[in-house]
Amino acid sequence: MKADQRILLTGATGGIGRAVARALLPRARTLLLVGRDAGKLRALRDELLAVSPDVDVRTVAADLASEAGRSAVADAADLVRDGINVLINNAGVGALAWFEEQTAQDIERIVQTNLVATMLLTHRMLPALHRQPAARVINVGSILGDIGHPGSVAYCASKFALRGFTEALRRELAGSRIRLQYLAPRATRTELNSPAQNALNAELGVASDAPEQVAVELLALLDGARPERHLGWPEKLFVRINRLLPRLVDASLAKQLAVIRRHAQQGVKP
Numbered sequence: 001m002k003a004d005q006r007i008l009l010t011g012a013t014g015g016i017g018r019a020v021a022r023a024l025l026p027r028a029r030t031l032l033l034v035g036r037d038a039g040k041l042r043a044l045r046d047e048l049l050a051v052s053p054d055v056d057v058r059t060v061a062a063d064l065a066s067e068a069g070r071s072a073v074a075d076a077a078d079l080v081r082d083g084i085n086v087l088i089n090n091a092g093v094g095a096l097a098w099f100e101e102q103t104a105q106d107i108e109r110i111v112q113t114n115l116v117a118t119m120l121l122t123h124r125m126l127p128a129l130h131r132q133p134a135a136r137v138i139n140v141g142s143i144l145g146d147i148g149h150p151g152s153v154a155y156c157a158s159k160f161a162l163r164g165f166t167e168a169l170r171r172e173l174a175g176s177r178i179r180l181q182y183l184a185p186r187a188t189r190t191e192l193n194s195p196a197q198n199a200l201n202a203e204l205g206v207a208s209d210a211p212e213q214v215a216v217e218l219l220a221l222l223d224g225a226r227p228e229r230h231l232g233w234p235e236k237l238f239v240r241i242n243r244l245l246p247r248l249v250d251a252s253l254a255k256q257l258a259v260i261r262r263h264a265q266q267g268v269k270p
Contacts, residue, residue: 015190
């Protein structure tokens, strides 16, 4: 799918979202950008139109965790000429925090945003996507959707479930016109990372990618037939080891646990 794409992108104003929106411009007829901050959406729209004035760039300021927000997005998608044929579920939140010290509200916010909102928006969009000659749904997950990591318990749970949702729905829709795909970035340099997360990554020597690199990988996934794409080395290797020999990963993370806990406890809001 390289031409005439009418794309709905959630989480458009985050670091990865902005990079993906810019990368999609050359192939898009319509870009429907979704985020919670109307001002940031307008600024991104103006930036994109300055580069490609012929692209139909639209925005919807909405909270996807609410029914009203999802309805607003679906209504806007219905107004796109010929309909949306690419849905990119990129909206997400995270927090480096010790699980026992997180509030119930923080845990619920992470799971609702990363998993439930994505499932419900996808469910809402499926009838329209079925009407397309060919359609794609890409769910942006994380390497931590394969590797349970201390300090990111709620985030890992949401991304593990998102990967399972993508896999199950892909199999359920086998033979249909809709193809489901899953992108798993590793650590990425965005403003959404807390100071505690940045400090932990620096102390452990965790490699991270620029959002633009994630956007390049997402386009490669969109252009191909692979169901999943995991980013980064040795992260890809760790995913395989964790699936086959999880005790090796247990032992490796146990050595880092004190460092992770120190930074995670600094990241919890009082």
